[in-house]
Amino acid sequence: MSKFTENPIPSYLIQNNLGPWGVYLQQIDRVIPYLGSLSRWIEILKHPKKILIVDIPIEHDNGDIIHYEGYRVQHNILRGPGKGGVRFHPDVTLSEIIALSGWMTIKNATVNIPYGGAKGGIRVNPRNLSNNELMRLTRRYTNEISSIIGLNKDIPAPDVGTDMQIMAWMMDTYSTKKNHTISGIVTGKPISIGGSFGRQKATGRGVFIIGNKIASQINLNIINSKIAIQGFGNVGSIAANLFFKAGAKIVAIQDYKTTIYNPNGLEIPKLQKYVTYKGSIQDFNGGEKINNPQEFWSLPCDILIPAAIEGQITINNANNITAKIILEGANGPTTTEADDILKDKGIILAPDVITNAGGVIVSYFEWVQNLSNFSWTEKEINLRLDRIICDAFKAIWELANEKKVSLRTAAFIIGCTRVLNAQKIRGL
Structure with missing residues (x-):
């Protein structure tokens, strides 16, 4: 017997409630007056690059077939591959995932690491699943989004409702599909399979x-x-x-x-x-x-x-x-x-x-270590993290005082400027 999740209307068809994506758009609009000539490119930040919506049917332990709705969104990849977590939560919506991917674009640019913004998720309460059901859900989801993720395309990580074990299953599923181990396809993995100290x-x-x-x-x-x-x-x-x-x-x-x-x-x-x-x-x-x-x-x-x-x-x-x-x-x-x-x-x-940029900064370190087949100590990781996040905060604090704006607006000015400069230089 087949069963389906409670909401019969796909979330991407619901137009009257922008939700988190609406908040993101309001935040973007607030920085336009500070962008000068770059403001002509602002629509780039209001249009996600790629949205993938997937159906994820899995067999539960009792034999029932349950369908879940999953997403992977690449908001912007001008400055590097997409980077962002995977969320397992009963309130996940497309609006939320698009907004989270947009915030990842700004975050990665604000702390100046070479990533674009991405995010993924499944509308599910992981606490209601057995370990085997969670594994099957994770592997099926990874297989469904495998066409748009990749070592230099889009690198998932843990988020709400996911952890190192989820990342291990994702890495294994993707690697099996490619017939060789690809440690850097996800970050936030266990240390034993390529994870980073301090992550x-x-x-x-x-x-x-x-x-x-x-x-x-x-x-x-x-x-x-x-x-x-x-x-x-x-x-x-x-x-x-x-x-x-x-x-x-x-x-x-x-x-x-x-x-x-x-x-x-x-x-x-x-x-x-x-x-x-x-x-x-x-x-x-x-x-x-x-x-x-x-x-x-x-x-x-x-x-x-x-x-x-x-x-x-x-x-x-x-x-x-x-x-x-x-x-x-x-x-x-x-x-x-x-x-x-x-x-x-x-x-x-x-x-x-x-x-909260510490997670993606150390995820970047993990990815770099995987690419070079090398590892840093936790002390080295923490020193590098401290330097990057402190330098970024100093720039935000100084700009906020100079422009008489909030720390959020100052951070968005810096992040948006870096992304839109990349668009201007690369062209259409």
């Missing part, structure tokens, strides 16, 4: 670095500063641990099930061990449980880190935020209208395209 912690490390840079600019002492984090996956937990070790108090954590709050600070190492065992922060005995998820945004803190999914800070909750600094660990967590509210409140927002 798993890189995104959270980048959030920590940017947080420290901004704190020093506004004379905020990280020691005893209060931090609230939405999301306790790879990004949120790593950032939490680094801030905790630096002496900060992590006063609130929110995950997909609940929010816990302790004004004196949570014991992050204990919480990490608990989540590894239980899969969620729910029922952790270390703070007050808050049942209403919207209360999270009004909790008193110095630094707020949205590290879950996009569209979390909106016109409905931005006014409630009390933080001095917001570090976007997630991609696209803040709407354009919320951006304006936060700016008027004097809150410094470090945008996703620099704050």
Whole structure:
């Protein structure tokens, strides 16, 4: 018996809700006045290069055939091969994947690594699948998108709902199809099959670095500063641990099930061990449980880190935020209208395209190591990451002060300028 996923209307036919892609377009429009003669090329950034929508039928363990909808989008490849993660989440839409691929274009250009922007995803809740079902889904998806990915074409990586094991299956599927091992086809792999030291912690490390840079600019002492984090996956937990070790108090954590709050600070190492065992922060005995998820945004803190999914800070909750600094660990967590509210409140927002760029920077290092059949130590990786992300942040901070614009607008000016310069030089 065949079964299909719940939504009978393909997401790419839904025209009346642009969603995340609409937010991306608004962000692009805001930088046009700062691009000079390059603005004539701006439509390049509003049109994805290639969109692939695939049907992924797999057999579940009980014998049912279930169809899932998957995507791979290459937004722009002017500066190099497409680069971006693969997301397994029940709320994945085409609008979201296109927007995420666009943000990857800007991110890679902003930190000046030779990649374009890409993204992929499947509308599925991976927690509802057995390990064998997840493997079959991953392999079928990889096979379906194999025509547009490649070592010098488009290199996937982990994202929400995916991990090193998913990347291992993707690498194996693609390599089997090509009849030889191609380690560099994905990044974020296990060390044993070509992964890079420092990759798993890189995104959270980048959030920590940017947080420290901004704190020093506004004379905020990280020691005893209060931090609230939405999301306790790879990004949120790593950032939490680094801030905790630096002496900060992590006063609130929110995950997909609940929010816990302790004004004196949570014991992050204990919480990490608990989540590894239980899969969620729910029922952790270390703070007050808050049942209403919207209360999270009004909790008193110095630094707020949205590290879950996009569209979390909106016109409905931005006014409630009390933080001095917001570090976007997630991609696209803040709407354009919320951006304006936060700016008027004097809150410094470090945008996703620099704050969470640590992951793609170390992914770049992994790819380079695979191409050269060589490996760097974790110390070398971290030194290179620190240099690239700090140089990029310095340029953004200085431009924001020069142009009297937000850090997001400054980052987009730099990123868009690099991409559009490439278009101008290459021509049509």
